Amino acid sequence: MIFIGSDHGGFDMKESVKLFLTEMGVEFEDMGAYSNDSCDYPDIAEKLAQKVAGSSQKGILICGSGIGMSIAANKVDGIRCALCHDAYTAEYARRHNDANIIAFGGRTTGVEIAKQMVNIFLKTEFEGGRHKRRIDKIKDMEEL
Numbered sequence: 001m002i003f004i005g006s007d008h009g010g011f012d013m014k015e016s017v018k019l020f021l022t023e024m025g026v027e028f029e030d031m032g033a034y035s036n037d038s039c040d041y042p043d044i045a046e047k048l049a050q051k052v053a054g055s056s057q058k059g060i061l062i063c064g065s066g067i068g069m070s071i072a073a074n075k076v077d078g079i080r081c082a083l084c085h086d087a088y089t090a091e092y093a094r095r096h097n098d099a100n101i102i103a104f105g106g107r108t109t110g111v112e113i114a115k116q117m118v119n120i121f122l123k124t125e126f127e128g129g130r131h132k133r134r135i136d137k138i139k140d141m142e143e144l
């Protein structure tokens with residue numbers, strides 16, 4: 001099970017990504033938005049991030065640029081939300097950063113690139129090792 005959410009700026013892209021997830025046989029829960037009506041991305045980011053934090057599940061957040069969603073989601077303890085733009089950033093967000101949410105822009109990313117990033121993000125494992133030490137240092141910052 002994964003969680004997917006967007007604001008109005010990412011709504012059309014979210015619908016396309018949902019079709020792709022269905023084709024891939026990946027179960028998901030849509031956390032909204034449920035229409036193109038204007039809404040506030042932090043509300044969706046917080047709701048989705050609370051579901052992902054402390055679980056082993058992943059999330060996908062889409063706004064116009066991906067920036068607002070990533071900034072907001074990273075305020076929630078336990079979240080490592082990576083703003084990605086291509087296959088490389090999606091792959092290394094998992095391999096080196098153990099990102100549990102991928103964010104991207106519905107207005108800045110083509111739908112085929114988005115599908116490629118989602119596929120890579122869901123299939124790539126964290127490498128651990130020295131990267132685990134660095135992730136632990138980020139975790140320590142949450143406990144200040």
Ligand code: RB5
Pocket residue numbers: 007008009010041063064065066067068069
């Ligand atoms: C909404 O117009 C837009 O600001 C939002 O989708 C996002 O891009 C913010 O970072």
